[in-house]
Amino acid sequence: MRRGKLRLLLLLALAALRVQAGEQVEIAAANRIAPDAPEWRELARRFAQQPDAMAKFDEARWFPFRKKPVTLEGNVRVSRTRGLSLEYTKPDARIVILDEAGVLVRDATGQQLPPDPRAAAGNRALLNVLRLDFAALEKEFEVYGRRTGDAWSLTLVPRTEDMRRAIGNIHVSGGGVAVKTIELRRSAKQHIDITMAAHQAPIAFTAEEMKRYFR
């Protein structure tokens, strides 16, 4: 009996650790969440009240034709009014802006580059994930999730075949009002892993920053 209890406690502890470490949510009916589920609604409300924020991020891109991942670094900025800005700093400087008007890409000189419309769906999903906008996510994805205390995980399964081909499933983990990891997984050999810095500082963007990092 004691051994059984001990084993159960151990399993629970492991499960909690796995969630905290960004363990993916299993795609199963039991994990399907409704956008208006009280515990998620409460978390979404806290996200909505978040001020503008900025954090560092690392991105690892895994391709089937490359033995090692390609790594990128940068800063992510989230504005409640202006959307999401991904400022890649390594290896090349480039800014990807996602807002209500769509996607905008700028190179190091500030010149606008034509965006790829196929990337729009994935980028739009990222924007909604970082805002934890369940209503918007639900339109394009089946949403699966799990919460354990402050820690939470989501798996987003595209509703359309086109989007499934373009970006695959999206796995997100977070703690409180901070997103920790995002994985866009097309296959075991082809996925993009984004890790956000633990410190996601609230920030009031200056007019100059608004102009530089947003549309």
Add this chain to the structure above:
Amino acid sequence: MTFHQRRLFGWIILAAFAVLGGAWLLQLDYARKVSTDVLDLIPADERVPELAIVRQLASEAEARTMLFVLSAANGESAPLAAAERFAAELTRSGKFTQAIALADPAWRDAVGRELFELRFTLLFPAWLQERKGDGREVARRAARELRAFLERPDALAYQDLIPADPLLLLPDALGRLKNGLALVQPEGGAGATGLVWAQLGVSPLSEAGQGPAFAAIERAAETVRVEHAGVRVAYTGVNRFAAASRARIEREVSWLNTASLVAVLGVAWLFIRSVHRALHLVPVIASAVLGAWVVTTMAFERVHVIVFVLGALLAGVAIDYGFYLFMQPPAGPDEDYVHKVRRLAKPLLASCGTTVVGFALLLFSELPMIRQLGVFVGAGLICALFAAVIYFATVREPFLAARALRGPGTLGGAARRRLRLALVAGWLFALGGLVRITWRDDIRELEIPAADVRAEDTRIRAAFGQEPDRAVYLSHGKTVDEARLALEAFERWVGDRATVGNLGGVVPTASEREHALRFVKQQRGFPGELRAALEAEEFSAEEFAPFFAAYDAFAGNVDAWDTGPAVERLRGALRGPLGLLLHLGAGNAWFVSLASGAPADSPPPETQTVAASQLQSLNRLFANYRASALKLSLAGLALVGLGVFLTYGWRDGLRIFAIPCGTCLGIFGVFGWLGQPLNLFHLIGAFLGVCLTHNYSIFSATSAYRREPPPVSVRLSALTTGASFSVLAMSGIPVVRALGVTVAAMVLAALIVIELEQLAPLGRKR
């Protein structure tokens, strides 16, 4: 021949002419015969190749483009689904050859797929040109570039293509195309979802390209509103301007004709005792117009409608012969009609003959419209003269009496001398204005300005990213290779002075192709070297099997390398605005470049590139034709003058000819002083004015020889012509206004000169 026999004979001739002419006109297909296309004003075999290309571009593709902006009920851009549905409905209507929602990436993806399929034939040469060295060096550089490419945020879009394209031929080409894409497509985003680009199946200047197209657009909009309530559709295209212009011209013609008739009747009422007897002039004018229509439609396969509009001036000239013949009193109570005709034959034939010769000279013009006008007026005048002679033979009393009015002839000799001196002084002053004459040739003056349609057009084009400062260039040649070479020269000329977009990035030059051909043949080990280089950069070379298989197939068949079919295949895949960027025709090909912030100067001739602003080119064309028409007019004037000198001798001829020439120079001088820019239609008006005033001058000279004052028919003719052309001077169509002002001013000025008995000395010396 008794009067009854003469009348019967005359009626038979006139009736036969009317029946045969009417039968000819009735069987014509007017939709095919009469053109309203402004481009038909330009010769099909235009001698300047670049202008011929512009003409072709304008008629074939550019002019058939229509732009649509769909807005939701709240005023924001309509959703993409609404735009896609609208485009599908337009295509289904059969009135449009293609219609695409610009925010739908499918049309660009189709081009991308085709380019990917043709990547070795079309993209490899330019890629290789930028990477000098042997196979090993090229392979190492390609592998390094692939690694660097994967570090770019936008690389993800290509990740599935990379196993078949590790050289990044497609991303490289699309990168080179980016300016072109940005210039033909507005910036993406919510604002672009409601934009639809479409191409009409027929000319926008034809009936089929207007009413039925507008109906199809309305039906498509209704269909969209079923699913997307409240969607509004705003659109622009050449057909909107053409339809607005046509509607306004119809209104213009209606009120101008009415006002002209009222003016002519008013003048006739002032001068003729029995106005109803003036109806005898109707058969003369009707015969002239009938003859003009018949001969012109027989002589030309296609006649522009403006010839008939300008040809209305024929009535003003044709009526002269009728007035003169009808209003000349008999020489005596016993003078019969035949004798009267013999007596008046010299001035009638001299006047008609010289005018016809003058207009016949217009047949040498390069401008079809001018040639057609020459035939129209020339044939009409001959018919008018013969109809007048024959018709009045059938009238029992071929004399129309005028009212006795006080004219300048009642002034004392001193007063007339003073007035003549004042007139000469005024004329000398006016001549000074000739040096201030400026010319402005603007094809837009052929239309009535439609401010509301223009404003809508500007708004819609701005939504499509077409800024007013955008310039269009055409680089042309007999073959694609020649055109591509011209494009290369043009790009060298532009340098970094402008942002330029075109399809040059996806069509190799001949030298690039030759270089690539040598590389493939000589560097047989390239695939192996690339495998090694990829492994060195930590790629799994075996994952690139699709590329190596495709490369081997290409290299194995490289002797048959011909970019021609590939370019044609690419052209077939170009949809929407991209389709306008490349033209492949029999014996000519061109690339279109769009430039933002283009240089002010024109590309030099060696670039084989023309700034293809349709407006500028057509204006330049009109300027060329105006210069040509000026030469012809001067030659015509010389011929008319020669006819006068031969008929009346040098001394009298000079005095007679001084009236049309002096009036013309004086009126142009006044235009110069007033700062009124002149165009081709002022010139045509002046030519007509010279012919008219020349008639008055000859008829007045005939009276002067008999020591009589100028005949009342000249006064009546000049005043009716002046009245009707003064009405034209109020037209909303700038060119018609130009014509009206010029002719009215010349005719009235000449009348004043004649009334002041400038020709009286002719009688005194006999």
